[in-house]
Amino acid sequence: MRFLPLVWRSLWRRKIRTIFTILSIFVAFLLFGVLMTIRAAFSLGVELAGLDRLMVIHKVSIIQPLPVAYQNRLRSVPGVETVTHNTWFGGIYQDPSNFFATIAIEPEPYLGMYPEIHLPPEQMKAWLADRQGVVVGKDLASRFGWKLGDRIPIRGTIYRTKSGSYAWEFNLVGIYDAEPGFDKTQFFFRYDYLDEARQNGDGLVGWYVVKIKDSSRSQEMAASFDELFANSSAETKTTTEKGFIDGFAKQVGDIGSIMMAILAAVLFTMLLVVGNTMAQAVRERTSELAVLKALGFSDLRILTLVLAESLFVAMFAGGLGLGVAWLIVRNGDPTGGLLPAFLLPSRDVAAGVALMAAVGLLAGLLPATTAMRLKITDALRKA
Amino acid sequence: MSWLTQIGTVTLLSLKTIPRRAGSSAVAIVGIAGVVIVFVAVLSMAQGFFNAMHSAGAPDRALVMRTGADDEMTSGLSGPQTDIVKQAPGLFRDGQRAIASAEMFVIIDLPKRSTHTAANVPMRGIEPTTFQVRREAKIVEGRMLTFGTNEVVAGRAAAGQFEGLSVGSVVKAGQFTWTVVGIFESAGSVAETELWCDVRVLQGAYNRGNSYQSVLARLDTPEAYDSFKNWLTSNPQANVSVRREADYYAAQSVTLTRLIRTVGFAIASLMGIGAVFAAILTMYTAVATRSREIATLRAIGFNTFSVLISVLAESLGLAAMGGLLGGALAYLAFNGYQTSTINFQTFSQVAFAFAVTPALLAQGLAYALTMGLIGGLLPAVRAARLPISSALREL
Numbered sequence: 001m002r003f004l005p006l007v008w009r010s011l012w013r014r015k016i017r018t019i020f021t022i023l024s025i026f027v028a029f030l031l032f033g034v035l036m037t038i039r040a041a042f043s044l045g046v047e048l049a050g051l052d053r054l055m056v057i058h059k060v061s062i063i064q065p066l067p068v069a070y071q072n073r074l075r076s077v078p079g080v081e082t083v084t085h086n087t088w089f090g091g092i093y094q095d096p097s098n099f100f101a102t103i104a105i106e107p108e109p110y111l112g113m114y115p116e117i118h119l120p121p122e123q124m125k126a127w128l129a130d131r132q133g134v135v136v137g138k139d140l141a142s143r144f145g146w147k148l149g150d151r152i153p154i155r156g157t158i159y160r161t162k163s164g165s166y167a168w169e170f171n172l173v174g175i176y177d178a179e180p181g182f183d184k185t186q187f188f189f190r191y192d193y194l195d196e197a198r199q200n201g202d203g204l205v206g207w208y209v210v211k212i213k214d215s216s217r218s219q220e221m222a223a224s225f226d227e228l229f230a231n232s233s234a235e236t237k238t239t240t241e242k243g244f245i246d247g248f249a250k251q252v253g254d255i256g257s258i259m260m261a262i263l264a265a266v267l268f269t270m271l272l273v274v275g276n277t278m279a280q281a282v283r284e285r286t287s288e289l290a291v292l293k294a295l296g297f298s299d300l301r302i303l304t305l306v307l308a309e310s311l312f313v314a315m316f317a318g319g320l321g322l323g324v325a326w327l328i329v330r331n332g333d334p335t336g337g338l339l340p341a342f343l344l345p346s347r348d349v350a351a352g353v354a355l356m357a358a359v360g361l362l363a364g365l366l367p368a369t370t371a372m373r374l375k376i377t378d379a380l381r382k383a
Numbered sequence: 384m385s386w387l388t389q390i391g392t393v394t395l396l397s398l399k400t401i402p403r404r405a406g407s408s409a410v411a412i413v414g415i416a417g418v419v420i421v422f423v424a425v426l427s428m429a430q431g432f433f434n435a436m437h438s439a440g441a442p443d444r445a446l447v448m449r450t451g452a453d454d455e456m457t458s459g460l461s462g463p464q465t466d467i468v469k470q471a472p473g474l475f476r477d478g479q480r481a482i483a484s485a486e487m488f489v490i491i492d493l494p495k496r497s498t499h500t501a502a503n504v505p506m507r508g509i510e511p512t513t514f515q516v517r518r519e520a521k522i523v524e525g526r527m528l529t530f531g532t533n534e535v536v537a538g539r540a541a542a543g544q545f546e547g548l549s550v551g552s553v554v555k556a557g558q559f560t561w562t563v564v565g566i567f568e569s570a571g572s573v574a575e576t577e578l579w580c581d582v583r584v585l586q587g588a589y590n591r592g593n594s595y596q597s598v599l600a601r602l603d604t605p606e607a608y609d610s611f612k613n614w615l616t617s618n619p620q621a622n623v624s625v626r627r628e629a630d631y632y633a634a635q636s637v638t639l640t641r642l643i644r645t646v647g648f649a650i651a652s653l654m655g656i657g658a659v660f661a662a663i664l665t666m667y668t669a670v671a672t673r674s675r676e677i678a679t680l681r682a683i684g685f686n687t688f689s690v691l692i693s694v695l696a697e698s699l700g701l702a703a704m705g706g707l708l709g710g711a712l713a714y715l716a717f718n719g720y721q722t723s724t725i726n727f728q729t730f731s732q733v734a735f736a737f738a739v740t741p742a743l744l745a746q747g748l749a750y751a752l753t754m755g756l757i758g759g760l761l762p763a764v765r766a767a768r769l770p771i772s773s774a775l776r777e778l
Binding site: 061099248366 | 407410413414417420425428453457490492495498500504639646650653656660661663664667668723727730732773776
């Protein structure tokens with residue numbers, strides 16, 4: 001601790017160099033934070049998906065509907081807690097490029113199954129009282145400036161109303177918030193309204209979500225559901241919600257691995273720059289270090305001094321970078337709704353801190369050992 | 384000595400001495416090369432997707448869907464509606480036969496090769512006229528399907544990206560099994576991600592009766608589009624919307640291309656800032672190690688401007704090397720790399736190849752030179768301002 005001022009002074013020996021080293025590391029970790037966020041966004045909130053929730057979809061593909069009668073048959077399977085169904089509505093608000101998910105659900109069982117969705121009780125009451133009511137995510141409401149009480153026109157792409165038109169209207173009765181990482185851009189309305197008002201698709205729903213009592217039995221429960229409907233006209237395929245989202249994220253592509261490759265390239269480059277600068281800084285001070293040694297500093301102390309210097313630079317600059325990344329991410333998705341789950345996972349923050357320490361140590365190690373092994377006489381003579 | 388020769392001499396000197404500063408120069412080169420690789424790679428991904436979507440549309444083809452439908456997935460046309468479409472003027476006719484294909488578009492789950500997880504593979508029911516409508520499509524392996532049977536032909540990209548699509552294999556979708564009898568190519572377009580089968584068999588398999596989702600029509604000439612469209616949209620019985628095939632696919636590529644480009648530019652510019660700092664550090668080091676040399680030059684009469692230019696030239700030289708290296712590596716590593724992603728409009732997979740185009744390489748090089756210029760500026764000013772007497776005394 002006594003030698004902190006010494007470390008501090010040598011750090012500012014060449015101000016410009018230190019500043020630019022700090023800036024390089026700062027940028028690298030800013031990038032780290034942003035990339036990790038994007039990666040998490042592309043994996044579509046997999047971490048949050050429940051293992052006790054199973055998705056029952058049509059075996060051919062999720063776009064094929066299932067009979068609504070399956071709900072009671074699923075309910076009768078022992079070990080099942082709740083069964084609800086969702087129906088993809090494919091609605092468009094003003095323009096197709098304003099894409100967001102429009103889904104017909106059963107309000108009570110659905111919200112019961114997803115405790116990560118927070119809807120004020122009075123808004124829930126209003127929803128149950130209004131068949132045409134809709135509840136939207138906080139991010140979606142702020143994207144289009146919707147307020148409670150607004151009437152929202154939506155153009156259907158799959159379902160027509162009884163009058164044969166594709167024009168649908170909903171009353172905004174609730175705005176939900178949710179746990180971090182849960183998609184807050186969804187548009188939920190009541191299935192009973194859809195079923196009553198639609199001309200086509202009678203008695204058909206999109207897919208089922210089943211909450212089971214014991215998540216460790218998810219595999220056998222899934223198999224038993226599929227067996228139930230085997231050889232019927234609509235066979236099913238059941239997966240855990242996590243497996244389903246994971247599979248869907250994989251359909252988007254190898255975005256995750258591309259991000260990791262980029263990150264590796266950045267960190268490698270950064271390590272080179274910082275390592276080179278550190279080495280340069282130590283080389284310049286050869287005579288000073290020799291003097292310290294001549295004064296009686298031990299080899300270990302010299303090693304510590306040099307390492308402390310590089311570690312300080314890495315941690316300070318890296319911490320700043322991650323902090324700014326966190327601030328940017330907190331501001332929300334810059335692409336305007338293309339990446340619904342936009343947050344910096346705390347696991348990645350921890351990884352970032354570990355990485356900073358590693359960069360600091362690795363960059364300082366070579367010059368530090370060189371400094372430690374310095375022969376006093378050689379070093380003094382060189383100067 | 385003239386002004387220009389001065390600049391030339393000093394610049395040459397600093398460029399010639401780069402090998403003496405190999406270590407720190409390499410850092411700048413590698414840093415800039417890294418940025419250029421990422422820049423070119425991400426943009427070539429966007430470009431590849433764009434190419435796959437855009438090469439799908441021929442100027443003399445029109446896509447007919449239900450009024451209000453934005454994609455084939457949500458469109459629906461009855462048999463009589465498609466018959467009306469086939470009577471429209473401007474449609475290319477082979478004798479009495481209208482060259483148009485009434486089609487169905489569904490998706491089936493097939494495992495993706497890279498992840499072994501299920502992916503939404505588009506399956507298109509076609510009519511026998513298809514190959515006269517899509518003239519770029521041709522069977523390259525096996526044979527064409529026999530209409531009226533459960534046979535399919537798979538696109539080249541689909542066969543590469545998904546499991547179990549080689550000639551002779553059997554695809555199970557629900558209770559139906561399809562036999563793959565051939566592989567087709569379609570000029571690298573999005574169609575190559577699809578499976579094609581007889582539309583009438585597909586109608587039966589999906590209990591669709593006599594209904595379709597779209598009609599792809601070949602026109603007499605690209606100019607015949609207007610009369611074709613006007614006739615159909617003014618016919619109340621038809622109740623359809625008409626668009627050029629090219630516009631349809633272009634609209635579908637907008638969202639994803641924008642997403643990739645936004646992410647790509649954001650990452651590349653952040654990385655660029657980092658690389659500029661690396662270049663600044665390198666050039667400061669270069670100036671610092673050469674300070675006595677520079678002071679000597681100044682002492683024997685070289686002016687400050689030529690010193691400034693020489694440092695900038697060195698920085699630009701390093702950046703150019705980094706840019707070329709990065710561009711070459713990106714080309715070798717990514718050009719033609721096959722991958723697939725999901726098209727959110729139709730909820731189905733699109734396979735595409737990364738396309739590293741000359742324009743992208745030029746952009747990468749320009750970006751590298753910009754980084755070099757910015758990185759060299761401050762150190763160049765410092766070199767030019769070096770006080771001669773103290774710099775000579777130093778060391």
